Amino acid sequence: MLKHTSHTIAILNAMGNSEKCPLCHLWEKDEEREIGHLLSNEVVMDPGFRDKVLLAKGFCSYHSHKLFKAIYTDFREDSLGLALYFQGIADAVLDELVTISSYTRETPKRGGTTSRIRKRRLDFSNLSSGVSKAIQGKQACPACQSLEASDRAHLNTLLRMLDDEDFRGDFRSSLGLCLPHFASAFSLLSQTSLANSGEVALALMGTEISHLQSVGQLLSEFIKKQSYEFLNEPRGEEVKANSIALNTLTGVEGRYSGS
Ligand SMILES: [Zn+2]
Numbered sequence: 163m164l165k166h167t168s169h170t171i172a173i174l175n176a177m178g179n180s181e182k183c184p185l186c187h188l189w190e191k192d193e194e195r196e197i198g199h200l201l202s203n204e205v206v207m208d209p210g211f212r213d214k215v216l217l218a219k220g221f222c223s224y225h226s227h228k229l230f231k232a233i234y235t236d237f238r239e240d241s242l243g244l245a246l247y248f249q250g251i252a253d254a255v256l257d258e259l260v261t262i263s264s265y266t267r268e269t270p271k272r273g274g275t276t277s278r279i280r281k282r283r284l285d286f287s288n289l290s291s292g293v294s295k296a297i298q299g300k301q302a303c304p305a306c307q308s309l310e311a312s313d314r315a316h317l318n319t320l321l322r323m324l325d326d327e328d329f330r331g332d333f334r335s336s337l338g339l340c341l342p343h344f345a346s347a348f349s350l351l352s353q354t355s356l357a358n359s360g361e362v363a364l365a366l367m368g369t370e371i372s373h374l375q376s377v378g379q380l381l382s383e384f385i386k387k388q389s390y391e392f393l394n395e396p397r398g399e400e401v402k403a404n405s406i407a408l409n410t411l412t413g414v415e416g417r418y419s420g421s
């Protein structure tokens with residue numbers, strides 16, 4: 163019998179309230195919370211967290227734009243925090259570029275009756291790796307790190323729920339997972355000890371196959387109705403075919419890893 167906690171209830175709610183993969187639904191909710199959290203005074207003014215942002219040389223492009231959008235498009239958050247993050251990153255990159263450029267500057271040659279200037283021979287491969295190091299962080303984007311940790315916790319909860327026979331039955335009649343989360347579920351399953359891991363693998367695989375078959379049928383119906391002879395046919399569920407296929411094949415926007 164499945165023992166419910168706030169973690170299992172979150173998975174059940176995501177399965178009941180979304181037409182998407184439940185883990186993608188939870189990712190979006192976590193991301194919205196995370197963006198607000200990152201721009202809160204409490205986090206922005208935390209020197210330890212600011213150091214973490216600097217170590218990563220800021221947020222990834224995707225999350226930088228998300229932070230910007232939360233302020234200037236959605237008007238949900240205050241702009242000061244983002245400016246402070248950006249200032250720290252720009253200063254850090256500038257310092258490193260100034261150091262690199264001091265090695266590449268033209269230098270006077272000693273000796274001779276007139277002082278001549280000549281260029282030092284540039285080592286372009288060292289220069290290129292120095293520029294990459296100056297710009298790239300030593301750690302992943304802090305927002306990605308936090309979301310990936312939550313995602314892994316949700317996946318772990320789902321696998322433990324699937325160990326329960328009754329829940330496996332409910333899961334088999336659900337929409338299943340997007341392909342990136344399906345791959346992650348199998349990867350985590352191989353590292354997790356469950357009482358019924360074989361049954362869990364079969365439930366994941368069976369649900370995914372029937373979900374992909376439904377997506378294929380919807381796409382066929384949608385494509386068929388684009389032709390002239392079906393122009394006046396009433397439209398149905400297939401109008402959502404591209405949206406459902408987008409979530410199924412690529413998962414939620416911004417989730418890159420398949421591990
Ligand atoms: Zn997903």
Ligand SMILES: [Zn+2]
Pocket residue numbers: 221222223224225303304305306307
């Ligand atoms: Zn990120």
